[in-house]
Amino acid sequence: MALMPKPADAVAPKPGSRPSALSDDLSFLLARANAISLAAGNAALAAHGLKARSYSVLLLTTDEARPSQRELAEFLRLDPSQVVSLVDDLQSRGLVERRPDPADRRANVVVATEAGRAVAAAARETARRAEEQVHGQLTRDERQTLTELLRVLAFPEA
């Protein structure tokens, strides 16, 4: 039925071990690994009143680069309207400020306050520990390799 069901058929499918249909599919593994990582991250960051999303925004606003909301949206692959909500929330908690971009009066530059920077630093530590838990099965070298390979997928050049 399927034109080329599986080139490597000689490996013996090991019937009944695991639903093999997807378990070598890169997209699926990406989705499942991300789901696990995201759940762990959200659980850990809840201690700081953050989720993965708001943490990402907060962390980016501590960056030198002074991102605009549009840049945040693009980098995080979010709709601009979602960035509005995220920044609204962080701003209402005094962690972040909207500053008019002197070079473009349409744009807002989002920058972390002193309090925001403190929360970001603490959350960063928490996140680091949570990741250690999730990625602990990998050696340092493997993690490095994985990071580089994922960067290619996450930021395609061409």
Place this chain on the structure above:
Amino acid sequence: MALMPKPADAVAPKPGSRPSALSDDLSFLLARANAISLAAGNAALAAHGLKARSYSVLLLTTDEARPSQRELAEFLRLDPSQVVSLVDDLQSRGLVERRPDPADRRANVVVATEAGRAVAAAARETARRAEEQVHGQLTRDERQTLTELLRVLAFPEA
């Protein structure tokens, strides 16, 4: 402020190149790569009236393993109630059947119909081509390495 801002500070941060705060964070790269992959997959599968989710379910029901809904939920990391919706949808289109599990009358075994198997095969080809697009920057070896590393994260043993 941050206790250990960055061990590797000698690499020169390249100011202004890219919002560097997250771009070496494994969880973030995972999320972004997945978002891209998912978007491409959904777009491609739309030609078959499927999304990544329903495609995954359909494909698993073509497997020898005859998964129950509970097993589908666990494998795909979904709430059991979401599996109900997904199977409802596929069943209403005649692609999938619910069969009582002879070994456990509480459970349903979900199995693809002949039509479902045909759609799955076609969709699989489409998905393969879409992935080629997304992962095309990687060599075959790199893809293999990435798959193995992701499998460790996606299916933690301990």
Place this chain on the structure above:
DNA sequence: CCGAGATCGTTGAGATTGTCAATCGTTTCC
């Protein structure tokens, strides 16, 4: 200079998805 078209942030609506509690029939296990 000016005006058409594009861009940035914002609002709001509607669809999709995620999360959770409650229930029914069944199974497990003491």
Place this chain on the structure above:
DNA sequence: GGAAACGATTGACAATCTCAACGATCTCGG
């Protein structure tokens, strides 16, 4: 035999995604 656990389902609610529209600004050709 009966209590507790489990699989599927339903329903309600929150969170997220996706789009269209709009005002204020910028860009750029004429």
